[in-house]
Amino acid sequence: MSDIYPTGAMDGYIRTALDRAHVVRDLYRRVSNVQHPDTWHPVLVICEQCGKVGTTIVTRWDGERVYYECRANLVTWAAGCGHSGWVAPFGGRAKLPWNLEWAAQWSLFGVTIEPCGKDLATAGGSRDRSDAIAREVFEREPPINVAYEFLNIGGRKMSTSKGRGAAAHRIVEVIPPEQLRTLFIRPRPNHAIEFDPEGTDAIPRLFDEFDKLADATAGRPVKGELAPGFESVFRYALRDAGADVAAEAAAFRPNFGHLAFLAQVPGADIPARMADEKGAPLDAHERAILDERLAAARAWLESYAPDRARMAVRETTPEEAGALDDEQRAFLGALAGAVVPGPDHDGAASGPAGGDAWQTAIFATAAGLGLPPGRAFAALYLAFLGRPNGPRAGWLLAGLEPAFVARRLREVAAPDATMGPAGGAA
RNA sequence: GGGCCCGUAGCUCAGCGGCAGAGCAGGGGACUUUUAAUCCUCGUGUCGUGGGUUCGAAUCCCACCGGGCCCUCCA
Numbered sequence: 154m155s156d157i158y159p160t161g162a163m164d165g166y167i168r169t170a171l172d173r174a175h176v177v178r179d180l181y182r183r184v185s186n187v188q189h190p191d192t193w194h195p196v197l198v199i200c201e202q203c204g205k206v207g208t209t210i211v212t213r214w215d216g217e218r219v220y221y222e223c224r225a226n227l228v229t230w231a232a233g234c235g236h237s238g239w240v241a242p243f244g245g246r247a248k249l250p251w252n253l254e255w256a257a258q259w260s261l262f263g264v265t266i267e268p269c270g271k272d273l274a275t276a277g278g279s280r281d282r283s284d285a286i287a288r289e290v291f292e293r294e295p296p297i298n299v300a301y302e303f304l305n306i307g308g309r310k311m312s313t314s315k316g317r318g319a320a321a322h323r324i325v326e327v328i329p330p331e332q333l334r335t336l337f338i339r340p341r342p343n344h345a346i347e348f349d350p351e352g353t354d355a356i357p358r359l360f361d362e363f364d365k366l367a368d369a370t371a372g373r374p375v376k377g378e379l380a381p382g383f384e385s386v387f388r389y390a391l392r393d394a395g396a397d398v399a400a401e402a403a404a405f406r407p408n409f410g411h412l413a414f415l416a417q418v419p420g421a422d423i424p425a426r427m428a429d430e431k432g433a434p435l436d437a438h439e440r441a442i443l444d445e446r447l448a449a450a451r452a453w454l455e456s457y458a459p460d461r462a463r464m465a466v467r468e469t470t471p472e473e474a475g476a477l478d479d480e481q482r483a484f485l486g487a488l489a490g491a492v493v494p495g496p497d498h499d500g501a502a503s504g505p506a507g508g509d510a511w512q513t514a515i516f517a518t519a520a521g522l523g524l525p526p527g528r529a530f531a532a533l534y535l536a537f538l539g540r541p542n543g544p545r546a547g548w549l550l551a552g553l554e555p556a557f558v559a560r561r562l563r564e565v566a567a568p569d570a571t572m573g574p575a576g577g578a579a
Numbered sequence: 580g581g582g583c584c585c586g587u588a589g590c591u592c593a594g595c596g597g598c599a600g601a602g603c604a605g606g607g608g609a610c611u612u613u614u615a616a617u618c619c620u621c622g623u624g625u626c627g628u629g630g631g632u633u634c635g636a637a638u639c640c641c642a643c644c645g646g647g648c649c650c651u652c653c654a
Contacts, residue, residue, distance in 0.1 A: 187651080207653070228652070251654055275649045276582040345584065345647065347591070358591075358603060365602085377601045378593070411615040418614050426614075516612055526612055545614040 157261075159245035166257035166291065167242055170195045170249060171214045173290050177253070180285045185277045194219060198247040200236055206248060208233030217241055252279060256286040260293050268299035327356060327452045329445050335363045335390040350457045357453075357462075360409035360446070363390060371402035405431040405439045406446070410462075413450040417464045418544035423447060464543055466553065471539030474565045480524055481532035486566030488518045488533075489559050512547030536565040 157163055170177060177195045181187040194211040200223040208227050213220040218241050223233035240246055249257055258264065273279040280298060287295040325333070327350070336348060336359055350356050366387040368375045380386070388398050407427050415421050427443055428434050435443060454463060477485075491514045519529035533550070534543040543549065550558055 185650090230652080251652095254654085270649090271583055272649050274583065278582080278650055281582095344592090347585095349590090353590075354603070355591075361603080377603095380593075408615075414615045421614060512612080519612095527610095530613060542613080542615085548614075 158248055161244050162261060163249065163254075163257060164243040166253070166260065167196060167247065167249060170253050170257075170290060171211075171219065171242070174214065176289050177286065180289055181282065184281050184285050195250055195253050196242050196247050197250060198240060198242055199245075200234060201238065201240065201246075202236035203234035205231060205233060207231050211242070211247075215239075219247070252282040253286055253290070255279070255283040256291055256293075256295070259283075259287055259296055260291050264296045266297040266299070268301050270301060274298065323456055324350060327449055327457060328359065329449055330392045331390050332359050332363050334392070335359060335366070335386070338386055338389050352457065352459045354410075354459065354462070356449075356457060357409045357413065360449075363387075364406050364408070366390065367402045367404070367406060370398065404442060405435060406442055409446060409450060409453075412443075412446055413454055413458065413462060414464070414544070416447060416450050416454065418548065421544075421548075461540075464538055464540070466537050466549075467539050470561065470564050471535065471537075473539045474535045477532050477535060477565065480522065481528055482566045484519055484522055484524050484529050485532055485536060485562045487522060488515065489562035489566065491518065509547065511550045512545070515546060532565075536561055 171194055174194045178189050178191070178193060181189060190212075192212040194214055196211050196219060197206050198209045198211060198219060198221040199206045200209050200221075203223060205223065208225075208231050209221045209223045210227055211219045211221045218239045220237070220239050222237040223235060225232045225235060227233060248254065259267070269280055275281075284295040284298075287293050328336070336346065348355055365375050365377075365379075366383050369379050370384050370387045384398075387402065391398070391401055405427070407430070412423070415423050415426060424435065424440070424443065431439070515529060515533070516526060519526055530546055531541045533546045534541055537543075537549070537553075
């Protein structure tokens with residue numbers, strides 16, 4: 154905006170504002186209860202001596218020039234140099250105060266609608282003053298106003314000054330631009346955006362929502378309802394305004410939750426897995442999307458993800474393993490035999506070599522006991538992760554200390570009497 | 580003291596005079612040599628509360644309760 158003043162485009166508005174200084178003073182008093190001295194004029198001269206603009210006050214206007222003073226104590230945040238004199242306030246030598254500048258722009262650019270944040274829309278606030286200035290000083294109906302809302306994080310406004318800036322900073326690390334834009338343009342403008350990423354699935358769902366927009370735009374089937382205008386939302390969410398919307402919509406995008414899972418699987422070849430899922434090799438753009446999402450998923454797991462999204466091997470036997478039945482316990486006990494030597498021997502324990510060998514051992518052991526594989530795997534997941542499902546078990550176990558694996562298997566296979574189910578096999 | 584926005588399913592929200600909805604979460608079922616599987620299937624919820632208008636109110640009006648943001652200057 155400061156570029157405009159030197160061109161002289163604002164000169165007419167400056168002149169009008171000065172001619173109607175008494176109207177402006179009256180209006181400030183009436184609309185906002187702001188008292189300016191009777192000699193105050195609505196122009197800020199750039200001090201010819203020190204170059205400051207905030208420290209000057211104009212007290213006279215003769216139709217061509219204004220008399221201003223650069224006062225040392227006019228404002229608390231800067232000290233003027235004390236210079237004073239007459240100057241023609243045109244061509245960039247002076248600026249209009251904020252509210253007048255805003256109103257002048259509406260006339261200059263022919264603005265018919267201008268949304269603003271709700272902080273400005275309060276009664277007696279900036280917007281009210283500028284509206285009144287437009288009507289009474291520049292004699293023009295102000296633009297239609299739409300007050301838009303703020304982004305709330307966990308029920309509170311995101312604010313650097315109130316200690317929630319860390320949230321903003323961290324969020325940008327986890328959420329790529331396109332998903333962040335989705336978050337902002339999705340809701341109705343006068344609704345606060347409620348977004349609480351801490352320990353919730355809000356971030357994965359944001360990705361899912363973006364992907365749903367892409368699916369719908371590309372004509373793929375989607376679950377649930379679609380808001381009207383979804384194509385526009387998708388288009389505006391794209392980081393590159395000139396992007397090929399159809400191509401972006403068609404691009405393969407891995408599911409965020411799935412990536413977060415795979416990111417925790419030891420030894421997973423994620424790009425190969427994604428190519429399988431797509432049914433074709435990823436192109437360069439899709440690979441870039443994958444890399445971005447994978448990084449986001451890892452960051453999410455580190456900072457925001459709820460515990461249930463993390464698959465940590467429990468250091469002690471999970472309580473959940475108490476739910477296992479005798480067949481499953483017998484299976485775990487038998488599988489412990491696959492790890493030699495046992496914990497009662499000295500020396501390093503060794504187990505099946507690698508994930509494949511483990512996987513084979515699991516299936517063979519389960520089959521030998523007539524236990525369906527599904528229940529065998531559930532027993533393993535409960536014994537190590539405390540949850541009924543997880544990453545491919547063979548590779549999970551292969552990544553752990555064999556002695557630890559054997560100890561855990563035996564613990565769960567033969568729990569203390571207090572843990573055993575009533576009427577269990579003797 | 581004043582202004583604006585919001586209270587609808589566990590969560591995020593749509594619906595804004597005409598049979599209370601979606602996604603996610605959750606329950607149940609099927610299938611499976613399991614890296615998130617996938618496919619069926621399941622929604623009574625004082626629509627914040629109390630009045631009012633209406634043949635009919637989540638929806639419009641009034642009041643209240645609760646939550647949030649804003650109201651010097653500067654841009």
